[in-house]
Amino acid sequence: MKIAIVLGTRPEIIKMSPVIDEIESQNIELVLIHTGQHYDSEMSDQFFLELELPTPNFNIGVGSGSHGQQTGKMMEGIEEVLVEEKPDMLLVQGDTNAVLAGALVASKLHIPVGHVEAGLRSFDDTMPEEINRKTADICSNLYFVPTTQSAINLAIEGISRYKIAITGNTVVDACFRNLKIAEKRLKSAVSSDLQNLLDLDNILTLTMHRAENVDNKERVINIINALEQLKDLNIIFPIHPRTANRLKEFNLFDKLKNLENVHLIKPVGYLDFLLLQSKSLLILTDSGGLQEEAITLNIPALTLRYNTERPETVSEGGNILVGSNTENIVKMANKILNNKDFSDKMKSAKNPYGDGDSGKQIIDIILNSYNNGKLKIDSPSDIMINSSSKIAVINEDTTVSDFEKENNALIQIIYNKNDIEFPEDNINLKDKFILYSS
Template identity: 45%
Template structure:
């Protein structure tokens, strides 16, 4: 029986962990201990995902909450180290690029515990992004690198990591999307709930620090969304950080923009699938839109998912561009032959489990 300590802390990681944890449990050969750092602690951003995705409850919750990058990472590092010393796992497993990921990898590396990084090799090539620093450091500390794409393997090889155990298993988010879009959820109820029509609204999310911490950029995004809303209804689930800004600017009552609380994963999948277009700065939604057949405008200067930009499925737009709304209003849906093999065959979790058990 192999013992794996998994560190998660943010909404995207809960989604990624769901299919992997289920396969581990089903194998009956892996004892997985889940540590929740508490990076996302709001019930709408955390508790609902454990319930909805049927992830087993964490054995440990560090409850670190929000803080500066250094303070938050330091608290996590201290807590995870104590748990690793107590539990003595065979491996530490982390996902993606958050502070929880970095803290877990740093703690395990100091204790010589082999690190498994799922979603390894992604690069935006912008080191001003905290996430880029987190993913680079984590990859360089990890022994097992499970990548979602072939391009991710090329990035790892360019950085001299070809001697590690690197496997392109596909994207675990594709596993999750395929599984949970099948869950019974009556789309008519969702459409009625928000007074929207199928393929006749835009879904928008905004949460990255570079878009919310800079007030000038944030106000520019809101101005552009307002101009878009004159022509198309916008559904805007609010990240807690974004909600504070929206409330402070007193813009909750903008005409034709429906600001709503965060929604669960399954409801979000259906909102994405039935939207005409997605506007987002989220890495996960760029891909999920692709899985579900909805294109996206990405409010960033770069993205980790370059393949979707290359084929024209998604498009980058600078959040600082004064009239980017014109590009979005001119958007025409095109017929694409979606290459599903970008992100594997939907069996990434099974491949990860099999590889670990073979070691």
């Protein structure tokens, strides 16, 4: 078997590292395609080396540009590689332009697409990531979802449950894997800027890069006002150049820089940042990935957003949405700092993304589908029979799989009082409503 993987950004490389490990351990042929929209070839290759990963077979070198320019160049480059390599499956991860380009191209070439971290929804179509992830899901054949809620999102959109696998999130595997690498290099390779800060008490790690925050002067003012009040916390802020430039345009950069409790540093590498997170009392962020990493590392998170495509981190109690509201940020940060019971409860929140074996689950499912001939994409050979969606209440003891066999049906969703359930094989349907097609 030959599996191709499209990667475009560092978060994708990080989250796919456990999958790549598993492909190599099972002696499956791997074709790594790096789109290169963020880094030059040398920087990209160095990152793979740092994470002890194989160097990409192809680097398309797309560079920067508008969404349309990037996606078009990626599609052209990815198509050339896929036509040449003829993989049995293409894997994409997450919601970047590389995911969009890879899924579109492969589906047009009738190459099965596996979407790792499928089914996430923020229900905010102003976010380019939301459009990317929804489009990729339309093009996919196998869906590796992190949580039951993600599976429900897909089922509601009409995806067959037989194509959906709840595997947890590879971010858990990646955190455990890569923190070991980071700790090995602690004394020798950590940047000097960061080395002197890691021993501070009460570290709050801050990241802020989303346009809805950094391009909105009122929100930035509110957030800086909150930071000013958190005098008992050492706020370490690896500030992105774009964020710094926007603050300068708003005449706010000097105010932030002059706060005694704020330590501005240049952006640090992933492994250094992973170390910083692991030594933090709390994380204040507008990043999606950091919400996942925080709950994996048992670090309370406050999210500078009003919605999230990681709602499970909130419902499990490890993450709180504070938006850009000064009062909310200060109140919750001080509560984590001063209320041990509250802090411990957030730290002990159940990780909704699994136990760290997602990479193995994903490759085992792919191999099973490949060996059973389920990855082939063929034109229909049977005359279409109209099917319709129906709702029924089940009054007897029967499982999902038994109902489907007896009625030649496919259950999409189970309604259980006020809850929605994903229809796994052995769920008892008695006294529940179902939406199904037959």
